[in-house]
Amino acid sequence: MKAKYQSTATAQSIVKILILLAVIIVYSWAWEGLKVDLKSLKDSGGYIADFVSRLFPPDLTILDVAWEKLLETIQMSLWGTTIGAIISLPIAVLSANNLVPWWVRWVANFIQNAVRSIPSIILGLLFVAATGLGAPAGTLALGIYTVGYLGKFYQTAIESVDRYSLEALQVSGASWFQIAQYGVMPQVLPLLLGYTLYMFEYNIRAASVLGVVGAGGIGFELVNYIRGFEYNKATTMMLVLLVVVTGIDIVSSQLRRSLEQK
The missing domain is CATH 1.20.5 (Single alpha-helices involved in coiled-coils or other helix-helix interfaces)
Incomplete structure (x- = not known):
């Protein structure tokens, strides 16, 4: 032994x-x-x-411009996340291995993977070419970019539901839509809301990057200041973005914790 x-x-x-x-x-x-x-x-x-050393001290004379562009960035993120969440939910349901047959899952997962393989900045370039410079292009880019990740998060949440409750509904004669509505959604709703809040928080950062290609938001002004060697003004933009992103991160984390406790 x-x-x-x-x-x-x-x-x-x-x-x-x-x-x-x-x-x-x-x-x-x-x-x-x-x-x-x-x-x-x-x-x-x-x-x-x-x-x-050239970044300091920050030029506080442009605070009004920084706040205006920051609000535009938040608006882009809000609408982009909402659009992405609306599109992601049906795709996630069709991707879940406990709800649909394999061939439906294959198509839905392929769509998710295809979207996820395209960087956000490339989506920004595509929509800038289609709609022109500005926030609409950035909002659409964020919406499509969100689908690739939020769809996967939603799918994971749906696949983690208690299978016995779904089987009980099936035995009672519930339809597929009734199973999804009464068996899946009540269990996963707090998780879905938590993932959506996280994606909103992330999209604020992503929206600032999209400004590099002219897709609106605070990133557009930030890049212009850097290109014009106005580094002190660029620092102000970055500091304002840091303060707001930190605040949103704190609030979002508290909301996610409260949702997980329910």
């Missing part, structure tokens, strides 16, 4: 060593692929310090 235990422990130790070696090999391969020049990084430290 003792020999068997020692043999099992030895086998487990070998497995752990092999896993550790595999991790080291993978990270070494990734590091080699980066082709990092440590000397170049060291020399660039002075340029980075010089750039950072």
Whole structure:
């Protein structure tokens, strides 16, 4: 018995060593692929310090512009998240393995994966080309971008419901829509709301990035200031964005916790 235990422990130790070696090999391969020049990084430290020094002190004379553009960013995120949530829900239902046959799931999952494979900035470029510069392009880009991730979050929540409650409804003769309405939605609604709040919070950051391609919001002004070497004004924009995003993060986290406790 003792020999068997020692043999099992030895086998487990070998497995752990092999896993550790595999991790080291993978990270070494990734590091080699980066082709990092440590000397170049060291020399660039002075340029980075010089750039950072130009960011301060912030120019507070543009606070009114910063708040105006920040409100536009929040509006973009609000509508983009709402549009994405409305589209995501039916796609998530059709992706759930406890509600629909495999061939329906395959199509719905393919749609999610296709959307998720397109970066938000590329979507921004597409909608800027279609609708022109400004917030409408950014809102549509955020809406489609949201589908790729919120749809997956919703799907995971739906697949985690108690299967016995669904079976009970099936036995009682409930239709597919009744099962989805009375068996699934009451269980997953707090999770869905929590995921949606998280996505809204994330989309505010994403909306600021979309300004790089002219899709409106605070990012548009931020990029213009940087391109014009007005770094002090760019700092003001970033600080305003930081304060608001931090505040929204705190409120959103509290709301998510309250939903999870219900």
